[in-house]
Amino acid sequence: MVTSTVTHVVLTGGIGSRLWPLSRKTLPKQYLELFDGESLFEKTVARNQNVATNMIVVGNIENYKMSNAIMEKFHKPYIHIVEAVPRNTAAAIAFAAFASDSDDILLITPSDHIIDGGEWYSDALQKAIALASQNYLVTFGIKPTKPETGYGYIEFEDENVIAFHEKPDLDTAKVYLENGNYFWNSGLFCFKAGKFLEELEKQEPEVYWASKAVWEETIDGFLDYELSMNIPSISIDYAVMERSNDIKVVPAQFGWSDLGSxxxxxxxxxxxxxxxxxxxxxxxxxxxxxxxxxxxxxxxxxxxxxxxxxxxxxxxxxxxxxxxxxxxxxxxx
Incomplete structure (x- = not known):
């Protein structure tokens, strides 16, 4: 069992535009209590609280009160990082990394996914934490159940990533499904805070330094609007995961959906x-x-x-x- 300090980082940005009219700017899908009477955000926190020592919530100012209301149900301390303006996932994760010790292992999860399969999920997390402790950047690949065109794919062999692939057309998705070594890119990640920042500085120095400048001026977790506008908006996939040489994938067997449609x-x-x-x-x-x-x-x-x-x-x-x-x-x- 790995004994590193694990911090669960919940990303609460996004408005779920493909779920309009249920999902609105004033009530995005991660806060809708459609799922067994609970929100996706609440389910996300609950299923990860046993593996994580600490918790960080990163979200925009519009979602601040809704996130706080859910977190009050858990009666546990957490850090709330409030973005003045969304600058995509590379910056959001950088803020969480700046708020952590270099050797802390960050488990990054979106707040709007459904995950089933308790033991399979726990096993996948432990594998990811073990790899992260060896200074790898870890992503989770989900075994496809159909030729899906709405997700990116990870081509892999064992725990090694061969290539990341953008959302395919239907014919290509069918080939991926038949080949068996292409998994859906889940948007779940695990790595040391310091390792991520090191890779971000190497691959996207402008994002790194602009995010660092914002973080150094933070006041009680609230980030400055003007400084934030200097951060290039780019996802963690493009900024780091598709370009680093230190990537591993955990082929996950648990049930997963981003409920994106x-x-x-x-x-x-x-x-x-x-x-x-x-x-x-x-x-x-x-x-x-x-x-x-x-x-x-x-x-x-x-x-x-x-x-x-x-x-x-x-x-x-x-x-x-x-x-x-x-x-x-x-x-x-």
Whole structure:
């Protein structure tokens, strides 16, 4: 058993635009209590509290109060880093690393994922922590269950990464699935704080130094807006993981979904026993009697000010609806 100090870093940014109209700027998907009466954020904290000694929450100013309200349920100390403006995951993780000791192992998790498979998850974490203690940057690969075009892929052999691949078209995704050594890129990471900062400075010095300048001026965890605008917006994948020579992957067997689309929400809810009709149509957000005629695999999403009906397979197109509303500054966002 590895005995290093482990800090769970929860990233709470993001608005879940592909889950509009359920997910809004004022109530992003990670705070929706749709999942067994709990939010995804709450589930994320709960499943990692036994492995981690410390905890850091990184999120934007808009989510600050919602995050605090959930953390109060756990009655445990934590550090809250509040971004004045989102600058993507490389900077967000850098702030957590600056707030930690160099040898602290950071377990980085988004706040809006569903993970099942308790022992498999625990085993994967212990493998990752062991590799991180050897100064590797660790990512988790999820075994694909279908030829998914909405995720990036990791090509690997054992624990060694051969290559990262961007979101593929359907034919390429089918090839990845058949080959068996391509896993979904989960967005979960594990590494020493100092090792990450060392790699960030080497690969993206502008991000490193601009983030460091912001961190040095932080006041009670709140970051300065003007200084933050100097940080290039870039993900950890592009900044570090796809460019470092010290990457390892833990091929994970646990159940995982980022619930990034209504198709994945549909699959999760149906798996949990959500009502479904004979043509596999479902309703989310209302108990009002609803009848579907002549359609299959449809989802009706109801909120107080918006109604949407979509074919499950067209879930990725919801983001276009969101972008259209954004272009006209709609109050529905």
């Amino acid at each position: 209504f198709e994945s929400v549909y699959d999760y809810l149906v798996h949990k026993g959500h009502p479904i009709d004979s043509n596999r149509n479902i309703v989310i957000g209302t108990s009002m009697h609803t009848t579907f005629i002549g359609v299959k695999n449809c989802i009706l999403i109801y909120t107080a000010d918006a109604l949407m009906v979509l074919q499950k397979e067209n879930s990725q197109e919801v983001k276009q609806v969101y972008q259209q509303l954004e272009s006209i500054a709609s109050p529905l966002l």
